[in-house]
Amino acid sequence: MAYAEKVYKVRNGKQTKQFTWKVRYKKPDGSRGTESGFPTKKTAEDWGDAQEAAIRAGRWVDPALQRMTFGEFAHKWMKAKPKRGNTVDKRWNLLQQHIFPKWEHTPLLSFNWFDVDTWQQGLACDDVTAGHAVSLMSSILTGAVDSKHIAVNPLFGRRRTHATGSAPTARRKSDEEKWAPPEGVLQLAERLGPAIGLHVLTTAFTGLGWGEGAALHRDNVLRSRRQPYDGGWFECPVIRVDPDVGELAEYSARDEDGSKTGLVLKLEPPKNGNRARDIDVPPFLALLLRRHLNDWPHPYVFCTPSGTFWRRSNFTRRHIRPAADGREPLTVTKGRAERPGWDPIMPGLTMRALRHTHDTYQDQIGVRPALMFEQAGHARPGIKAVYQHPTPAMRQERLDGLQEIYERAMGNLGWETLWGRVSLKKAPREDRPPNIPQTGSTDEELAA
Known part of the structure; x- marks a missing residue:
């Protein structure tokens, strides 16, 4: 049982007649706990009794730990x-x-x-x-x-509580700008050239995150999905986000006290199990990726021209911002070549917005939720995630829809080629392989 005792105040090294009360109570481990500063004996004893009651009930919290900052x-x-x-x-x-x-x-x-x-x-x-x-x-x-x-x-x-006067209309406008029309994606890709432009195009039409695209190894590009379908086989090329090294992580390393010790740029597993996935690739993009792999000397598909990993800030500052926002022309001077100016295409566009763009395209063409969540690497909520699964017919419908978005945008721009590597000219129907969407170019057309 808790009990209280007086604690006399000391002034100038001498005990005074003034005092407060200190309580002693039995802690769970059998030792004695104390608490000081009570004005009366009763308040001290009541507090101590309450501690022992909480200990018996299994809900006691050590007052010393409560005072930890x-x-x-x-x-x-x-x-x-x-x-x-x-x-x-x-x-x-x-x-x-x-x-x-x-x-x-x-x-x-x-x-x-x-x-x-x-x-x-x-x-x-x-x-x-x-x-x-x-x-x-x-x-x-x-x-x-x-x-x-x-x-x-x-x-x-x-x-x-949110600040008074926040503008919902401004937030909606911002949301609208987080995706890009396909014509803008194509213009941006063409401006950036085959290597970097293909990174932009792949993000918009597959939904790869920045770290996933930067970590993409050539061994994980244009792998094959093969499933029984309609008495035969459904086959399509896929990009695989590797479950072990599928994401490029970029962050500041920290000591235990939070001090920065340097920049880390390394491959890690994706942030969750849903992000490790196989993404079905539409025909036009498969052709472009195949040609890129034939030309590209490095193991990572979207790395720097010297073969090293991109830092996100460098990639954005050097390429995305001037290509999307526009840039001023530069005249030739000593030590600097002439550079043409660029008109803005879509100011403020980011690689993250291009991932939003892919999911927006999927919704536009009516991709079924079972497949939409899988391809984007999102966890689908609810019981339907357990009972519904993507089928080959769903996959074919998605690929046809993405191919149609691409072809319509090319037609709207009046283009027939991207970097001279893909044509809208279609091969004769009898020359097309089975179970492949009836759109896009053939490898022979790309050989030119």
Whole structure:
């Protein structure tokens, strides 16, 4: 049973007549815990009795652990929850740039939703980043609950308050700009040339993520899918996102305390099991990829001209931004060649927007959900993910639809070739191989 005792105050090294009360209670391991600063004997004893009651009920939380600061526990949590390198880097950025300046020295028991919600509304960052910061804080506080540092997570399940006057119409406009019309994709690809332009085209018509495209090895291009279909076989070329080394990760390596130790650029498994997949390739793209592999001397399909991996920022700055946004012409000077100017094609376009573009095309041509989710590498929610599966007929319909989008865009532009490598001229029907969409060029046409 808990009991209380006086604690006399000391002034100038001498005990005074003033005192407070300290309680002693029995902890789960049999040792004695103490807590000081109570104004009366009864309040001290009541507090101690409450601790022992919580211990008997199995819901006791050590007061010393509750007073641990958020920063101290966050370091402990980060060490105990290892993730992919890029995820660790993003978490440390959120902690160091947004969370720690406000909450690093706050005791865990002092958190409440009102203060956190008020804080996140005033963050000097976009709303998505603010949401990620709150989500990370909630995950850490849930870890504190699980490790019995606090009894409840006051952030769990709460909905953030958004700033008054936010404009939904502006968000809708932004969403509209996250995909590209096929004519724009073709113009951008033509402008960038066969190697880099094909990376753009492949992203828009297959949905490869940036890291997946940058990590694509030639051994995983134009593999074959073969399935029984209609008394024969359905066959089509595929791009494989390798389950072991299918994504190029780029992030800052970190010490246990969050200090940066250098840039990491390496191959890793895809972020989840759904992203390791075989993507069916439409005929026109298969022909372009085959010709590219014949010319390209490097093992990775979309690497730099010297054979090294692209850094995303370099690829975007040197190629995507000037090609999409336009650039000023440069006159010839000593040490610099003349450079033509480019008119804008689609300002602000990104490789991520091109992945959005592929999924938008799939929706446009009515790809069935079972196949749409598989090809995009998304996890399909609900029981239908268990009961519905892609069929060869679905796959053929998708390939025909993507081929039609490409051909219509080429016709709208008045083009017959891309980089002189693909033609809209169709081979005679009797010369086409079975179970291949009746569109596109033949290998003989590409040999020119």
